[in-house]
Amino acid sequence: MIRFLKATGYVLGLPVILLTAWWFGSANSTSPFWPPLSTIIETFPSTWTWDRIVGDVFPSLARLGIGFGLAVVVGIVLGTAIGLSPTLRALSEPVLEFFRAVPPPVLVPIIALFAGYTGWLGKIVTIALGCLWPILLNTVEGVRGLEPVLGDTAKSYHLSPWRRLVFVVLPGASPRIFTGARQSLSIGVILMVISELFGANRGLGAAIVQFQRSFAIPQMWTGVIVLGLIGVLLATLFKVVENRMLAWYVGQRQIERGA
Amino acid sequence: MSITTMLSGRGAQAPAAPKTDVALDLRNVQKTYDTPGRPHVEAIRNLDFQVRRGELVCVVGPSGAGKTTLLRSIAGLLDVTAGEVVLDGTTVTGPPEGMAVVFQEYGRSLFPWMTVRQNIELPLKEKGIPKAERREKVDRALEEVSLSEAAEQHPWQLSGGMQQRVAIARAIAFEPTVLLMDEPFAAVDAQTRAELEDLVRSLWKHLGVTVLFVTHDIDEAVYLGERVIVLSNRPTVLMEDVKVDLPPERDQLTTRSDPRFGELRGHVYELIQRAKRGERPDETAAVDKGV
Ligand SMILES: Nc1ncnc2c1ncn2[C@@H]1O[C@H](COP(=O)(O)OP(=O)(O)OP(=O)(O)O)[C@@H](O)[C@H]1O
Numbered sequence: 001m002i003r004f005l006k007a008t009g010y011v012l013g014l015p016v017i018l019l020t021a022w023w024f025g026s027a028n029s030t031s032p033f034w035p036p037l038s039t040i041i042e043t044f045p046s047t048w049t050w051d052r053i054v055g056d057v058f059p060s061l062a063r064l065g066i067g068f069g070l071a072v073v074v075g076i077v078l079g080t081a082i083g084l085s086p087t088l089r090a091l092s093e094p095v096l097e098f099f100r101a102v103p104p105p106v107l108v109p110i111i112a113l114f115a116g117y118t119g120w121l122g123k124i125v126t127i128a129l130g131c132l133w134p135i136l137l138n139t140v141e142g143v144r145g146l147e148p149v150l151g152d153t154a155k156s157y158h159l160s161p162w163r164r165l166v167f168v169v170l171p172g173a174s175p176r177i178f179t180g181a182r183q184s185l186s187i188g189v190i191l192m193v194i195s196e197l198f199g200a201n202r203g204l205g206a207a208i209v210q211f212q213r214s215f216a217i218p219q220m221w222t223g224v225i226v227l228g229l230i231g232v233l234l235a236t237l238f239k240v241v242e243n244r245m246l247a248w249y250v251g252q253r254q255i256e257r258g259a
Numbered sequence: 260m261s262i263t264t265m266l267s268g269r270g271a272q273a274p275a276a277p278k279t280d281v282a283l284d285l286r287n288v289q290k291t292y293d294t295p296g297r298p299h300v301e302a303i304r305n306l307d308f309q310v311r312r313g314e315l316v317c318v319v320g321p322s323g324a325g326k327t328t329l330l331r332s333i334a335g336l337l338d339v340t341a342g343e344v345v346l347d348g349t350t351v352t353g354p355p356e357g358m359a360v361v362f363q364e365y366g367r368s369l370f371p372w373m374t375v376r377q378n379i380e381l382p383l384k385e386k387g388i389p390k391a392e393r394r395e396k397v398d399r400a401l402e403e404v405s406l407s408e409a410a411e412q413h414p415w416q417l418s419g420g421m422q423q424r425v426a427i428a429r430a431i432a433f434e435p436t437v438l439l440m441d442e443p444f445a446a447v448d449a450q451t452r453a454e455l456e457d458l459v460r461s462l463w464k465h466l467g468v469t470v471l472f473v474t475h476d477i478d479e480a481v482y483l484g485e486r487v488i489v490l491s492n493r494p495t496v497l498m499e500d501v502k503v504d505l506p507p508e509r510d511q512l513t514t515r516s517d518p519r520f521g522e523l524r525g526h527v528y529e530l531i532q533r534a535k536r537g538e539r540p541d542e543t544a545a546v547d548k549g550v
C-alpha cells in the first residue's frame with residue numbers, strides 16, 4: 001500500500017507541481033496569448049462537447065490508428081524479410097538510409113500532390129509513411145541480432161520456416177520491434193496534427209488551428225491540453241501491451257542486472 | 260537405361276559400404292576458418308575416423324583444439340573445407356534428420372520467451388506428435404534430469420546447471436538416433452554430474468542411440484565412452500583412438516575403482532599432456548614445415 005502511494009506520488013508529483021506553477025504564474029495574466037489557467041479550464045466543458053469529440057477527436061484518432069497499424073504490419077513484414085535475406089538487405093540498404101534521413105513532415109506536400117489532402121487518404125498515408133521507418137529499421141536490426149545459437153538450435157531441430165518465424169525470429173526481434181513502435185507512435189501523433197493543418201479539415205489539429213485563427217485563445221489552449229492527455233493515454237496503453245508481450249524480456253534483463 | 264544406371268550405381272556403391280553398421284564416417288575432414296576479422300585459422304587439419312551405429316564415443320582434447328568445430332561440422336551447421344562427413348551413407352550438407360545437439364552455449368540455446376516445457380515441446384510439435392503424448396514425453400524427460408518442478412518457469416529464472424539440464428531434456432525428449440553433446444555437464448555440480456553421466460549411459464543403452472560426447476574431463480570420457488578420441492592441439496589431427504575395454508555395466512563406484520579404469524585414465528591424461536605440449540603424431544611433418 002505504501003509502495004503504491006509512493007509510486008502514484010512519483011507519477012503525479014511533477015505534473016502537479018507544473019500545474020500549480022502554471023495556475024499561479026498565469027493567475028493575474030492580462031496578456032491575451034497567456035490567459036489564466038482558470039479561464040482555460042472554465043472554457044473546457046463548453047469547448048469539448050460530445051459533438052466536438054465525435055466530430056474532431058475521434059476522426060483524428062481513427063486516422064492515427066489506421067496509419068500506425070498499417071505501419072506496424074508493413075514494417076514488421078518488410079523488416080523481417082530484409083533482416084532474413086542478405087540479398088534483399090544489400091539491395092534495400094541505400095534506399096532505407098535515404099528515407100530514414102527525410103524528415104516525415106516533408107512528405108506532406110508530396111503526398112498532397114498525389115492523394116489530395118481533403119479526404120482521409122492523404123492523412124493516413126502521411127501517418128503510415130512517417131511511422132514506417134522506425135519500425136522497419138528496428139525490425140531489421142532485431143531480426144539480424146538474433147542469438148546465433150538459437151538459430152542453430154532451430155536449424156538442428158528442423159523447425160519449419162513457419163515455426164521458425166513465429167516461435168524464434170519474431171519473438172527474438174520483438175524487443176527491438178517495440179522500441180521502433182514506440183518511436184513511431186510519437187511520430188504518428190505529430191503527423192496526425194500536421195496532416196490536418198493543410199486545407200479545410202475537421203480533426204483535433206485542425207480545431208486547434210481554427211481556434212488560433214479566430215483568436216479563441218483559451219479554447220486553443222484547451223486543445224493543446226487535450227492533445228497532451230491523448231499522448232499520455234496512448235503511452236500508457238502502449239506500456240500495458242509492451243509489459244504483457246515482453247514480460248520475459250523485462251524479467252531476463254532484471255535478473256541479468258541483479259546478478 | 261535407367262536399370263543399367265541403377266545397377267551400376269549400386270555396383271559402385273557396394274564396395275564403399277560393406278560395413279553398414281557405420282553410423283558416422285569422417286573422411287579426411289579439414290576445416291579452416293576464413294572470417295574477415297581473423298583470416299585463415301586452420302582449426303582441423305585432418306580427422307578420419309568412424310563411429311559405429313549405437314556406439315558411445317567421447318572426444319577429448321586441449322581447449323581450442325577444435326572439438327566444437329568438429330561437432331558443428333557433423334551437425335551440418337558448418338561447411339567443412341575439405342573431406343566429407345558421411346552419416347548413414349549420405350554426405351552431410353545440412354542438419355541431418357533425427358539428430359539432436361546439446362550446444363556448449365547451453366544457456367543461449369534455450370528460447371528465453373518460452374517456458375521450460377515449451378522449449379522441450381517445440382521440436383516435438385515439429386515432429387507432429389499429438390498433444391497428450393507430447394506432454395507425457397516432456398514430463399518424462401524433465402523427470403529424468405530431475406527438473407519436474409521447473410516446467411513452467413522460464414530458462415532465465417534457472418541456474419546455469421539447471422539450464423544445462425533443460426537443454427539435455429530437450430535433446431532426450433526428441434528421441435534422436437544420433438546425439439551430439441558439447442561439454443554438456445560443464446556447469447553442473449559433481450553430484451548431478453554423476454547422475455547425468457549415468458543417465459546418458461542408460462539412455463544410450465535403452466534407446467540404442469549413437470552418441471558423440473565432447474568433454475574436457477578425462478575421467479568422464481573414460482567412464483562414459485566405449486572409445487575415447489584424443490585430439491591434438493590446433494591444427495587438429497587425431498592423437499589416438501583409445502579403446503575403453505571396461506565392462507559395459509558401469510557404476511560410479513566400482514568402475515572408477517577398477518584398476519583398468521586407472522590405467523586408461525592415466526593413458527588419456529598422458530596423451531592430453533603431450534597434446535598440450537604441442538606434440539603430435541604428424542610431428543615429423545610439422546617439424547619439416549617449421550624448419
Ligand atoms: N568462427 C570462427 N572464426 C575463426 N576462428 C574460429 C571460429 N570458431 C572457432 N575458431 C577457432 O578455431 C579453433 C577451434 O575452436 P573450437 O571452438 O572448435 O575449440 P574447442 O576445442 O571447442 O575449444 P573449447 O574446449 O574451449 O570449447 C580455435 O582456435 C578458435 O579460436
Ligand SMILES: [Mg+2]
Pocket residue numbers: 326327328363441
Ligand atoms: Mg568447444
